[in-house]
Amino acid sequence: MCAQRKSSHPATTSFPGPEDIHRSVLSNGITILCRANFNSPSVSIAGYINAGSLFDPDDKLGLADFAASALMRGTEKHSFDGLYNELESVGASLGFDSGIHATGFHGRALVEDLPLLLVLLSETLRQPTFPEVEVEKLRHQLLTGLAIRSQDTSDMAELTFDELLFQGHPYARPEDGFPETIQAITRQDLADYHRHAFGPRGMVIVMVGAVEPKKAADAIGRVLGDWKNRDQVDALLMPELKRLDETVRRHVTIDGKSQADLIIGTNGPRRTDADYMAASLGNSVLGQFGMMGRVGKSVREKSGLAYYVYSGLSAGLGPGSWSVSAGVSPANVKKAGDLIVKELKRFIKGGVTKEELLDSQANFIGRLPLSLESNGGVAGALISMERYSLGLDYYRRYPDLVKSVTPSDVLKVARKYIDPDRLVVAVAGS
Amino acid sequence: MPEFTKTTLSNGLTVLLKEIHTASLISSWMWYRVGSRDEAPPLTGISHLVEHMQFKGTPKYPASMMDKAISRDGGMWNAFTFLDWTTFFETMPADKIDLALRLEADRMRHSVFDEKEFASERTVVASEREGSENEPLFQLGETVQQAAFRVHSYHHEVIGDMADIKSMTRDDLYRHYRTYYVPNNAVMGVAGDFKTKEMLGRIKELFGKIPSAATPPRLARPEPEQRGEVRLSIEGQGETAYLQAAYHFPAAPHPDFFALSVLDSLLAGPSNLNMFGGGSISNKTSRLYRALVDKELAVSLSGGSTTTVDPFLYYITLTIHPKRMPDEALAALDVELRRVQDELVSKEEVARAIKQARANFAYGMENITNQAFWLGYSEMFADYGWFLAYLDKLALVKPKDVQRVAQMYFRPQNRVIGTYLPSGKGEA
Numbered sequence: 121m122c123a124q125r126k127s128s129h130p131a132t133t134s135f136p137g138p139e140d141i142h143r144s145v146l147s148n149g150i151t152i153l154c155r156a157n158f159n160s161p162s163v164s165i166a167g168y169i170n171a172g173s174l175f176d177p178d179d180k181l182g183l184a185d186f187a188a189s190a191l192m193r194g195t196e197k198h199s200f201d202g203l204y205n206e207l208e209s210v211g212a213s214l215g216f217d218s219g220i221h222a223t224g225f226h227g228r229a230l231v232e233d234l235p236l237l238l239v240l241l242s243e244t245l246r247q248p249t250f251p252e253v254e255v256e257k258l259r260h261q262l263l264t265g266l267a268i269r270s271q272d273t274s275d276m277a278e279l280t281f282d283e284l285l286f287q288g289h290p291y292a293r294p295e296d297g298f299p300e301t302i303q304a305i306t307r308q309d310l311a312d313y314h315r316h317a318f319g320p321r322g323m324v325i326v327m328v329g330a331v332e333p334k335k336a337a338d339a340i341g342r343v344l345g346d347w348k349n350r351d352q353v354d355a356l357l358m359p360e361l362k363r364l365d366e367t368v369r370r371h372v373t374i375d376g377k378s379q380a381d382l383i384i385g386t387n388g389p390r391r392t393d394a395d396y397m398a399a400s401l402g403n404s405v406l407g408q409f410g411m412m413g414r415v416g417k418s419v420r421e422k423s424g425l426a427y428y429v430y431s432g433l434s435a436g437l438g439p440g441s442w443s444v445s446a447g448v449s450p451a452n453v454k455k456a457g458d459l460i461v462k463e464l465k466r467f468i469k470g471g472v473t474k475e476e477l478l479d480s481q482a483n484f485i486g487r488l489p490l491s492l493e494s495n496g497g498v499a500g501a502l503i504s505m506e507r508y509s510l511g512l513d514y515y516r517r518y519p520d521l522v523k524s525v526t527p528s529d530v531l532k533v534a535r536k537y538i539d540p541d542r543l544v545v546a547v548a549g550s
Numbered sequence: 551m552p553e554f555t556k557t558t559l560s561n562g563l564t565v566l567l568k569e570i571h572t573a574s575l576i577s578s579w580m581w582y583r584v585g586s587r588d589e590a591p592p593l594t595g596i597s598h599l600v601e602h603m604q605f606k607g608t609p610k611y612p613a614s615m616m617d618k619a620i621s622r623d624g625g626m627w628n629a630f631t632f633l634d635w636t637t638f639f640e641t642m643p644a645d646k647i648d649l650a651l652r653l654e655a656d657r658m659r660h661s662v663f664d665e666k667e668f669a670s671e672r673t674v675v676a677s678e679r680e681g682s683e684n685e686p687l688f689q690l691g692e693t694v695q696q697a698a699f700r701v702h703s704y705h706h707e708v709i710g711d712m713a714d715i716k717s718m719t720r721d722d723l724y725r726h727y728r729t730y731y732v733p734n735n736a737v738m739g740v741a742g743d744f745k746t747k748e749m750l751g752r753i754k755e756l757f758g759k760i761p762s763a764a765t766p767p768r769l770a771r772p773e774p775e776q777r778g779e780v781r782l783s784i785e786g787q788g789e790t791a792y793l794q795a796a797y798h799f800p801a802a803p804h805p806d807f808f809a810l811s812v813l814d815s816l817l818a819g820p821s822n823l824n825m826f827g828g829g830s831i832s833n834k835t836s837r838l839y840r841a842l843v844d845k846e847l848a849v850s851l852s853g854g855s856t857t858t859v860d861p862f863l864y865y866i867t868l869t870i871h872p873k874r875m876p877d878e879a880l881a882a883l884d885v886e887l888r889r890v891q892d893e894l895v896s897k898e899e900v901a902r903a904i905k906q907a908r909a910n911f912a913y914g915m916e917n918i919t920n921q922a923f924w925l926g927y928s929e930m931f932a933d934y935g936w937f938l939a940y941l942d943k944l945a946l947v948k949p950k951d952v953q954r955v956a957q958m959y960f961r962p963q964n965r966v967i968g969t970y971l972p973s974g975k976g977e978a
Contacts, residue, residue, distance in 0.1 A: 159572040160915035204834040209902050211909025230909050264849045271788040376787040378680040410617035424670030427678035447681045486624020494916040
């Protein structure tokens, strides 16, 4: 079923667009996007189901994450070892991970093994059995992961940051839960969650690799087209987010650490907001461009305070965040924090210069060939197109979209979100 | 596999070129034969610091300008320092590669090493080391490595000791730079959307005039054979215990390397040698996973070696199950190792390892940066032929070869066992 061509196939010279992306929707609601790449005899799949930790009860936080990991622990046809034996024997991989809104999956294989990969994807999505013994083994692994998390300065700073920024909102909760909530989850909880949350409605799957797109879509249809789940529940509505009234700070003490992690930030746009591109370009100037933008220049280059310092937008379906992160010596936390806040103040006072904006605009457009080189890179792009309704022509419109942002757009979005008197400051370390 | 060209310029610079016309990208790598193994106290970590200073500019290309120019063009650039080598790369849209070539030629010879810039970069590197020290596995790995090499300069971590990072001077760095950053000590690998004749012409123009110098000698003090098993333990925060078993291993060009690669796949899952190839194949049906993780003695395991000029180490690293002790996991590990020594593995297992390697090679082909990486990387410990022949050599491995190398290298006398014991163990 998979036409494999020789490497003499013409080079892929253009970015994904409507004429080379095959998009179709199965009658059960699964959306499929496929694009060919014959440069290597391999294929990548990726996608998601609309089921995530948003569904988790507080006392069983981590349920969606636990369930996502448990899908590969056994199905009606394969044991845990049997599943992985099929995959690993041919050098393929398949994995699931869970976020707040969705459970994602990704896999890759040599194109000759694509049929196997699709069958195992379907099996793990539809017929997991959550074997008791395997669930218990997994529980210990998750608990060990949480014990390691509690000692990790970067993980703990992030967890604390989200907790403070999203107070009263589901985003305040860590998707991987806490030791006591992981202990509280039963095998039956996993099975019940799977029955209600997993179904074809709203599912998206993309495939990129050495397969003709139409044939790829047909192959997906053959394994997932007959999936039905009358019990599938739709995603919950999210409550509104309350903005901060004042700056809040928290320091989590972890003994014996030679470096502390520091995150300073606030709210940010959704991926679907009209001002997302302006925020993204502004963020590039603030803490990405070149060696980490303005904050890199100040905290790393000039002051030598940190090996890494950068700013980031976390923008998805719901309210996002906009923050600056740094790893610094415990003695320098205040100094680095002051420098970061100084940059934030400068950012909302004067915005970005025309020249700085032009630099980042050139970077955003120039880096496309590199980011869309591998199958995995294109698969990620196709998922974003679908998930955030960007349109199949997004990468064709992209240069114009980037160039249309003005310095005043950046200043406007910066002032909309960043207020130096209403920040979250989270620190984890000794 | 597309053709490649290998040539040496009159000043001794070795150049490997490979045309790949799948995307309009070019990736260029400059490799120097200098790494942490060329250092002795009180200058451990100097190769890495010199690598950092190479981003601080030349009179012609000041730091801010280089960074800005490459980023504006949508390029990616970075550098790595390892035991045997230091490398710098740029991947750019094909029509923009000239900038990277000019820059690389210029900083082979004209980097400034400004005193003030160095003062701030020293603390950046100290901070990099502090970040690593936060990790129990870095602490354990560093201790194990030191115990495994008493004589050879593989003794210390690439980043160097904090005392040396804090005490070395700008002049130490500059001397190191001028000694090792010479064309006859370098290999350049370029892959992507270009015509070989044109690219070679341009490289000759830019690099051909850089004068050669005395070829720097390598620090090479062979490690004597270890006399019996070494055991050590360190303690630290947390609730989680780790165990690392490090076996002295042959250098990459050694013929046993291929049988050992098959054995690695069987024991701990296939190691992915690609630097830019995306995620690796899982190891949940490897022998050690079945014996240790399935049996709940550990919660995760990894295994692997690296390709080095001189014999280095094969590591097996275990995260110990919260209800078990490291010694119990070690006993189970030894049972599995004895099994590969006593019983022939099946032909199917060997074939499986070869298929896994073939898949990893295919994934690595998706990306031009990774293909360019291999051109020079393989020259650092063997030559590009080593890479091209890799799958064929692997295909020649027989079950009895696997047994022989298991018996030869996986002996207790040939290993260092290190454990990280959490001070909070038992309170969890």
